[in-house]
Amino acid sequence: xxxxxxxxxxxxxxxxxxxxxxMSEGKALATLGLREIAREAGVVPTAFYRHFRDLxxxxxxxxxxxxxxLRKAFHEARLTARNSPxxxxxxxxxxVRANPHPFEILARERVAAPRAVREAIEREIRFFxxxxxxxxxxFPALASSSDVDRALVADLIINIVLLHTxxxxxxxxxxxxxxxxxIDKVVKQVQLILAGATHxxx
Amino acid sequence: xxxxxxxxxxxxxxxxxxxxxxMSEGKALATLGLREIAREAGVVPTAFYRHFRDLxxxxxxxxxxxxxxLRKAFHEARLTARNSPxxxxxxxxxxVRANPHPFEILARERVAAPRAVREAIEREIRFFxxxxxxxxxxFPALASSSDVDRALVADLIINIVLLHTxxxxxxxxxxxxxxxxxIDKVVKQVQLILAGATHxxx
DNA sequence: TGTACATCAGTGAACGCGCGTTCACTGATGTAC
DNA sequence: TGTACATCAGTGAACGCGCGTTCACTGATGTAC
Numbered sequence: 001x002x003x004x005x006x007x008x009x010x011x012x013x014x015x016x017x018x019x020x021x022x023m024s025e026g027k028a029l030a031t032l033g034l035r036e037i038a039r040e041a042g043v044v045p046t047a048f049y050r051h052f053r054d055l056x057x058x059x060x061x062x063x064x065x066x067x068x069x070l071r072k073a074f075h076e077a078r079l080t081a082r083n084s085p086x087x088x089x090x091x092x093x094x095x096v097r098a099n100p101h102p103f104e105i106l107a108r109e110r111v112a113a114p115r116a117v118r119e120a121i122e123r124e125i126r127f128f129x130x131x132x133x134x135x136x137x138x139f140p141a142l143a144s145s146s147d148v149d150r151a152l153v154a155d156l157i158i159n160i161v162l163l164h165t166x167x168x169x170x171x172x173x174x175x176x177x178x179x180x181x182x183i184d185k186v187v188k189q190v191q192l193i194l195a196g197a198t199h200x201x202x
Numbered sequence: 203x204x205x206x207x208x209x210x211x212x213x214x215x216x217x218x219x220x221x222x223x224x225m226s227e228g229k230a231l232a233t234l235g236l237r238e239i240a241r242e243a244g245v246v247p248t249a250f251y252r253h254f255r256d257l258x259x260x261x262x263x264x265x266x267x268x269x270x271x272l273r274k275a276f277h278e279a280r281l282t283a284r285n286s287p288x289x290x291x292x293x294x295x296x297x298v299r300a301n302p303h304p305f306e307i308l309a310r311e312r313v314a315a316p317r318a319v320r321e322a323i324e325r326e327i328r329f330f331x332x333x334x335x336x337x338x339x340x341f342p343a344l345a346s347s348s349d350v351d352r353a354l355v356a357d358l359i360i361n362i363v364l365l366h367t368x369x370x371x372x373x374x375x376x377x378x379x380x381x382x383x384x385i386d387k388v389v390k391q392v393q394l395i396l397a398g399a400t401h402x403x404x
Numbered sequence: 405t406g407t408a409c410a411t412c413a414g415t416g417a418a419c420g421c422g423c424g425t426t427c428a429c430t431g432a433t434g435t436a437c
Numbered sequence: 438t439g440t441a442c443a444t445c446a447g448t449g450a451a452c453g454c455g456c457g458t459t460c461a462c463t464g465a466t467g468t469a470c
Contacts, residue, residue, distance in 0.1 A: 196398020
């Protein structure tokens with residue numbers, strides 16, 4: 001019960017990665033077919049049922065993956081740059097560039113996926129916003145703000161970063177100029193938001 | 203050639219509205235079928251071909267509709283509240299609530315639609331951002347900013363409003379409390395952005 | 405260690421279904437005289 | 438105005454195709470003795 005279990009896990013992973021691969025070619029989760037995913041994973045269609053009841057269940061598993069990646073990216077960004085939200089954003093974006101797949105899904109399926117998956121993703125994002133709002137205490141200008149205000153700022157920053165993350169992942173592979181422009185824009189917008197946060201009380 | 207033409211236009215409209223109706227039930231454009239749309243429009247599947255070469259062409263027509271709605275909403279917001287961006291946002295959101303369909307599509311298909319449609323929508327949004335950036339000249343604190351900075355602020359505000367517009371349209375029909383909370387949040391975030399814009403130079 | 409049996413991940417044939425698309429049609433509307 | 442012909446939006450039958458799902462199977466891996 002070890003070689004067998006491990007092989008099973010590998011096939012399951014192949015199915016998830018097959019779905020991810022198809023999605024990063026621009027296909028929406030809702031348009032993926034069971035046979036299509038099985039084909040991509042190099043497995044016969046019926047094998048799918050050994051791992052997931054149906055496509056919705058696979059969607060749920062993908063949402064979990066996405067949540068995990070988000071937490072990792074956040075953790076990374078936190079380690080890299082403790083005190084400057086500016087560097088945090090850059091570190092976060094660097095992580096995203098190194099692991100683009102889950103973020104494409106996050107940005108796209110967040111609004112487009114079937115309800116259940118969308119809600120799972122939204123839950124992940126909310127959790128992430130809460131965590132980030134706490135982090136913002138360390139930012140001197142926001143130390144004395146109310147929790148509500150910090151949540152507002154965190155929500156704003158994360159949404160804007162995720163939105164532009166989705167945009168960045170749309171860019172053709174070679175276009176690093178456009179990519180830098182986009183990152184500059186995001187960094188400036190985050191600075192602007194933080195500037196606003198220090199001069200604004202609800 | 204008048205009654206006939208008009209009837210044809212009506213059928214075309216029925217197809218577009220059928221697609222819109224299906225989409226506001228949560229279906230993504232990419233998952234809509236030709237037969238499904240024809241059924242919704244009360245017309246035989248083959249009649250579709252009298253109006254559109256294929257589903258992509260219908261997608262393009264929908265993108266045009268969306269762009270038009272966006273311009274109208276903007277015009278409305280501008281008329282209602284000339285000088286306060288605050289009231290502008292409220293007027294914009296009021297228009298959205300009165301004409302939700304195109305905005306659901308805008309918020310969702312912007313990231314999820316097939317490439318061609320997505321690009322058409324993105325073009326509309328960019329046009330809209332430019333127009334709004336010009337409007338921001340009238341806002342005293344931004345009168346002396348550079349064009350680039352105003353564009354940055356416009357981009358930020360429009361993206362955040364559109365994102366939450368999509369969120370608002372997800373809410374169940376009766377929940378006006380949540381709706382007001384959401385609107386409050388957006389208004390506050392816009393205020394915060396404007397506060398930031400007045401205290402920040404790139 | 406060797407043998408006999410159990411498990412179960414992956415296979416491959418078969419099914420019914422809705423899809424997009426083609427085609428020849430029909431009958432109301434439009435045009436020419 | 439009336440008649441004879443042309444147009445063409447919408448119809449309905451037919452097609453081939455890929456889909457999700459079922460089922461009995463096989464053969465490698467695991468378990469018990």
